[in-house]
Amino acid sequence: MQKAFVASNNKVTFSCPRCKKVRTVDIAKYKALEKAVKIKVHCPCGHSYPVMIERRRQFRKAVSLPGTFTRIYNQRRAGNGTMVVKDVSRNGLSIRVNDSAHMKAGDILEVVFTLDDTKRSRIEKEVIIRKIVGYDLGTEFTSIDAGNASDKAIGFYLMG
Helix, strand or coil: CEEEECCCCCEEEEECCCCCCEEEEECHHHHCCCCCEEEEEECCCCCEEEEEEECCCCCCEEEEEEEEEEEEECCEEEEEEEEEEEEECCCEEEEEECCCCCCCCCCEEEEEEECCCCCCCEEEEEEEEEEEECCEEEEEECCCCCCCHHHHHHHHHHHC
């Protein structure tokens, strides 16, 4: 299924897989929806194809990378566990943890995992939990610094 990213002007560009014709459409009516939006696009050539409208600001790369986390509470280490990174973006991670019972949105975690790139880049970052659904956490990096080794590795990883 094709993904289409929403531009800042609430427009999405679709490209027909059959005739390659490109068209841009205003999708403001879908912008406020929380869930993924799947639509069927009808091209003037007669071909119809499904498209997932992606409202995220950054591209996310689906992965399955094992790692560990340490919960930071009152600037102290307050427990740790194992995790699997489910996707990576420039701004954060989606992770599945082994135990989310004592976690809440706003908590800080220190995460450590290794990318599956050629350098086997070790990533060590602090994240803030934005969303919890069962054992799945949506997180955002607490800082992004172009000079930071982990941030550089993630940037190159997403381009590759």
